[in-house]
Amino acid sequence: MILSAKNIHKRFEIAKGEFLHVLQGISLNVFEEEIIAIAGPSGAGKSTLLHILGMLDRPTEGELLFDGRNIFLQNNDSLAAIRNRHIGFIFQFHHLLPEFTAIENVMMPSLIAGNDISRATPRAVQLLADVGLSARMHHKPSELAGGEQQRVAVARALMNSPKLILADEPSGNLDTENARVLHQMIFELRKKYQQTFVIVTHNAEFAAMADRIVTLVDGKIKV
Numbered sequence: 001m002i003l004s005a006k007n008i009h010k011r012f013e014i015a016k017g018e019f020l021h022v023l024q025g026i027s028l029n030v031f032e033e034e035i036i037a038i039a040g041p042s043g044a045g046k047s048t049l050l051h052i053l054g055m056l057d058r059p060t061e062g063e064l065l066f067d068g069r070n071i072f073l074q075n076n077d078s079l080a081a082i083r084n085r086h087i088g089f090i091f092q093f094h095h096l097l098p099e100f101t102a103i104e105n106v107m108m109p110s111l112i113a114g115n116d117i118s119r120a121t122p123r124a125v126q127l128l129a130d131v132g133l134s135a136r137m138h139h140k141p142s143e144l145a146g147g148e149q150q151r152v153a154v155a156r157a158l159m160n161s162p163k164l165i166l167a168d169e170p171s172g173n174l175d176t177e178n179a180r181v182l183h184q185m186i187f188e189l190r191k192k193y194q195q196t197f198v199i200v201t202h203n204a205e206f207a208a209m210a211d212r213i214v215t216l217v218d219g220k221i222k223v
Contacts (some may be wrong), residue, residue: 002163002196003030003053008062010048022048023059024219030164035190035197037210044216046200047168053198054087054166055079067163084113088157090167094149096141102152103128103137109159120159127155130192131185147178154185158193167199171206183209 010023022045030036030053038046051057052064055071064071071082088109096105103124110120128137131151141149150170157165170186171179183206189195199210207213215222 001029001031002067004028004065005049005053006063006065008049008052008059008064010045010052010057011060022219023052026062026216026219026221028053028214028221030196030198033190033194033196034212035187035199035210037207037213038198038200038216039202039204039207039213040216040222045219046216049216050166050168050198050200054089055083084109085160086163088160088162088165090150090153090157090165090170092169092172094141094153096149096152096156098141101138101140102133102144102148105141105152106137106155106159109156113160123159124155127158128152130158130189131155145178147174147181150174150178150182151185154182154189158189158195161193163196165195165197167197167201169200169202171201171203179203179206 005026005028008023008026009021011019011021014020026049038049040046048057052059058072066082071079074082097108103121106124106127107117107120110123111117125137128134131154133148133151136144136148141152144152154170171182174182186197187209190197201207
């Protein structure tokens with residue numbers, strides 16, 4: 001098991017003494033090489049849960065075990081290092097750096113981790129080939145179509161061989177055909193790299209392809 005969330009609660013203060021209880025006792029285990037779809041209506045807490053699983057935010061209550069460690073006992077600097085090395089992120093909007101080429105964007109997590117360009121380049125080249133962009137690696141984001149930009153973001157998420165990839169509506173900004181291509185690519189990458197994905201999605205067809213669907217309603221897992 002890679003990750004175990006136990007009794008996760010998240011409250012946001014919306015006025016003095018008044019709180020919005022977004023997550024209400026979420027418990028979830030994630031196992032190696034799984035693809036889990038997190039589904040549910042808007043406002044159910046899906047993105048909030050993903051941010052906590054990815055250590056981008058801390059829960060109000062509960063614990064998160066990552067590789068058996070209670071991860072929120074770590075300070076913020078330690079959490080940032082763990083995120084960079086062990087977790088990949090894919091967002092609805094690709095968040096590529098506009099001044100850098102596709103291959104430079106893909107290499108960025110490796111460079112941040114302290115590797116030099118000569119070490120990072122071969123893997124970045126391979127990952128861009130995996131997502132069908134060998135011929136586009138020296139193009140900047142503005143020179144790429146939307147589906148191509150999102151495939152660069154997928155390659156970037158894989159760069160450091162993370163234990164877990166978290167995706168928040170990765171195909172939500174794509175047309176039907178580009179979404180279909182991206183969905184199939186995720187399953188191919190899972191097989192090739194024994195990768196684990198937790199994916200928030202409103203796409204029912206994509207969710208149905210996953211190994212498991214976890215449905216959130218009003219901050220709780222629907223059973």
